[in-house]
Amino acid sequence: MMKPVLVVHGGAWAIPDMLAEASVDGVKAAAQAGSVILKSGGAALDAVEVAVRVLEDNPVFNAGHGAVLNTDGEVELDAIIMEGKTLAAGAVSSVRNIANPVSLARAVMEKTDHIMLTDSGANLFAESIGVPSVPAHVLVTEQERKAWKHYKKYTVGVKELFKMQCIHDTVGAVALDAFGNVACATSTGGIRNKMVGRVGDSPCIGxxxxxxxxxxxVSCTGNGEAILKVTLARLILFHMEQGKSACEAADCSLQYMAERLQGGGGAIVVSPTGDWSAMFSTKRMAWAAFKNERLYHGLNPKEMFEETLN
Known part of the structure; x- marks a missing residue:
């Protein structure tokens, strides 16, 4: 029997001080929710889904109820979930009116013969299996409406937002359960002012x-186009297969992406032995991890706090 591990992130970007405390509290709550599953002998797949649902329900994060808006002022959500025993995976992209796209991604994995459904097809599938839809305005905060109007007015493009690290980014979770199975889940609202139909790295396997x-x-976060070009999640695991630790693999992969593409980002990682890491090349990334009845968390580079779980 393995000692379970869970790591979550709330997105790698220049998190402003006004959101710092809420971001850390949010990832800690998600990690604690997932740890309950693992401590009771539950599956890694269930733990990552529960953790990401907590983040999707928290308007502080760019997923579900805190999603950003595309150029038309609409919400388009992406998510993936995958388990490591059989390599089963499910994903959705550009879905609307769905509060928890990570659970819809899991339904794609378990109830269809496909890996990814997109746009209206994903929403039709959700309707067919009884997933409730929510009004679009429920998923958008007033702060996001104001930010969208501001950037729209001053025609700030996606490239400029990435350079300023002002992208309110992705959430995700990885876990190792007591039976030695690993799983990952990633969910996002994408990039503010993205083109209608734009799909980034989040729902793409690898x-x-x-x-x-x-x-x-692995679950990744950051500049989606750069992450896609280097297939960041799979690149990190490649380095781990060559003998690097989770920390070393994530660090060298993020450095490669920065040097080759000037792309910033972050990643959370767990190995089959319980080695874990939360690395990022942006100014901040809110993250939390559970292992051995301890909760670890951080926000700034090279920062780690530790406390005992109740």
Missing amino acids: SGGYADNKSGA
Whole structure:
């Protein structure tokens, strides 16, 4: 029996001080929710889904109820979930009116013969299996409406937002359960002012996330186009397969992406032995991890706090 591990992130970007405390509290709550599953002998797949649902329900984060708006002022959501025993995966992209796209992604994995459904097809599938839809305005905060109008007025493009690290980014989770199975989940509202129909790395297998019992599980965050070009999740696991630790693999992969593409980002990683890491090349990334009845968390570079779980 393995000692369970869970790591979550709330997005790698220049998190402003006004959101710092809420971001850390949010990832800690998600990690604690997922840890309850693992401590009771539950599956890694269930733990990452529960953790990401908590983040999707928290308007502080760019997923579900805190999603950003595209150029038309609409919400389009992406998510992936994957388990490492059989390499089963499910994903959705550009879905609307769905509060928890990570659970819809899991339904794609378990109830269809496909890996990814997109746009209206994903929403039709959700309707067919009884997933409730929510009014679009429920998923958008007043702060996001104001930010969208501001950037729209001054025609600030996506490239400029990335350079300023002002992208309110992705959420995700990785886990190792007591039976040695790993899983990952990633969910996002994408980039503010993105083109209608734009899909980034988050729902793409090998880029936004990957899980394999033979090498580990990864969830990524950051510049989606750069992450797609280097298939960041799979690149990290490749380095782990060559003998690097979770920390070393994430660090060198993020450095490669920065040097080759000037892309910033972050990743959370867990290995089949319980080695874990939360690394980022942006100014901040809110993250939390559970292992051995301890909760670890951080926000700034090279920062880690530790406390005992109740």
